[in-house]
Every structure is written in structure tokens, then in C-alpha cells.
Amino acid sequence: MNIETFQDLIDWTHQLHAKLAECFRHCATQHEEARAKWLLEYLSNHEATLEKTVAGFEKQADPKALHTWVYDYLSHTPITPHQACSSPYAEMSFDDICREVFSLHDQVIELYRYLEGRADIPEARDLVRELLQLEEHEAMRLAQQTNRARDL
Template sequence: MDIKTFGELIDWTRQLHQHLADCLAHCANEHEEERARMLLNYLASHEAEMQRVVAGFEEQADKKALKTYVYDYLEHQPIQTHRTCDAPYATLSFDDICREVFDLHEQTISLYRSLDGKAEIPEAKELVEALLALEEHEAMRLARQTGRMSDV
């Protein structure tokens, strides 16, 4: 996806969370280990909720901010995902699944951090800061929840 505006960036983020939710849910049915299936189902529901929340940003964000160009995105390293989802999570261990999902969230956080402070209008800066806060908060929540699951 060619991202030119903050609106397109939000849509791309929404699609990323939706794709991950679909992939994790698909892989949960394929995994042999019960604990990993539980983790994949939990992560899939979490990512579906993230998709819903990010979609809310598209609807509620300042229209001026959504139309603002994101020039610096093109310089950022593209986020690496299992975009085709040929059941890669179905073959990973509990810990490897966590690492993969956390890495994806860290890449997203890194992208928003790189854009924070570069936004040229206050509305766009506020939007990036809100998206960054959401991603950081949800990454911490995921770490807590998966830590509890690994104790089981």
C-alpha cells in the first residue's frame, strides 16, 4: 500500500491489525499445542479489537489531519509481517508466537515514534500521538496478559 496521507496511514494500520487477527485465528485452528491455540485465539481477538479501535480513529479524526501528507513514511523501514499467512503461527512455539507479535507491535510503535514530532500541523501531531499511545498501551497489555498465560 502506498501511504501518502495520515488517513491512509490509519487505514493501513487498521488493515494490518485485521490481517493479523485473521491470520492468528486461522492458525489457532491449525496448531497442535493447546496452550498455543489459546494464545493464538486470545491474540486474534485482541487484534480484532485493535482493528475496531483504529477504525474509530478514521471516523473521528480531524479531517485536516487525515489529509495531511506523510512524507517521512517512505524513509521508514517497511514493517515485516506474515502478509500471506501460510499458517506460520501454527508451527511456532508459544514463546515464538509472542516474539513475532510483539515484534510487529514494536515496529508499528517505532513507525509512529518516527512520525511524532515531524507532523507539520497540530491536528496531525495530536493524531500521531494518540495512535502511538494506543499502540504502546496495547503492547504493554499484551505483554502482561501473555506473561500470565505463560505462567499457566
């Protein structure tokens, strides 16, 4: 997907979380380790909820922010998780799954931080800041839940 406006950025983020939710759900049915299976099911539900939350930003965001161009700000290719979910998570350990998921979320957070400092209008800056806060909060929540599961 080519990201040209902040609306495209929201669509891309929405699709990323949807793809992750679908992939985690698919891999959970194939994983043999109970703790990793639980993690994948949890991650699937978490990403599906995050997908809906991000999609809601399009409905509430200021139209000026949504239509602001971000094309010039993107100096790297957007994050692409496993293009086709060919069960990569079904073969990973609990810790490997955690590392992969946190890496993806960290990349999204870094992208939002990058864009926040470069937004031309206050409405766009506010929108990116809200998305950044959501992603940071959800990453912290994921870390707490995975640490609890690791302790069990």
C-alpha cells in the same frame, strides 16, 4: 499499500490488525499445543478489537490531520507481516509467537514515534500521538496477558 497521508496511515494500521486477526484465527485452528492455541485465539480477538478501535480514529480525527501528507517522512518500507497466512504461527512455539507479535507491534510503535516528531501541524501530531498511545497501551496489555499465560 502506499502511505501518503495520515488517513492512509490509519487505513494501513487498520488493515495490519485485520490481517493479523485473520491469520491468528486461521493458525489457532491448526496448532497442536494447547497453550499456543489459546494464545493465537486470544491474539486474534485482541487484534480484531484493535482493528475496530483504529478504524474509529478515521471517524473522529480532524480532517486537516487526515489529509496531511506523510509521504516525505517515510524512509523505510511499511511493516508487512506474513503476506499470505500460510500457517506460520501454527508451527511456532508459544514464545516464538510472542516474539513475533511484539516485534510487529514494536515496529508500529517506532513508526508512530518517528512520525510524531515530524508532523507539520498540531492536529496531525495529536492524531499520531493518540495512535501511538493506543499501540503502546495495547502492547503493554498483551505483555501482561502473555506473561500470565506463560506462568500457568
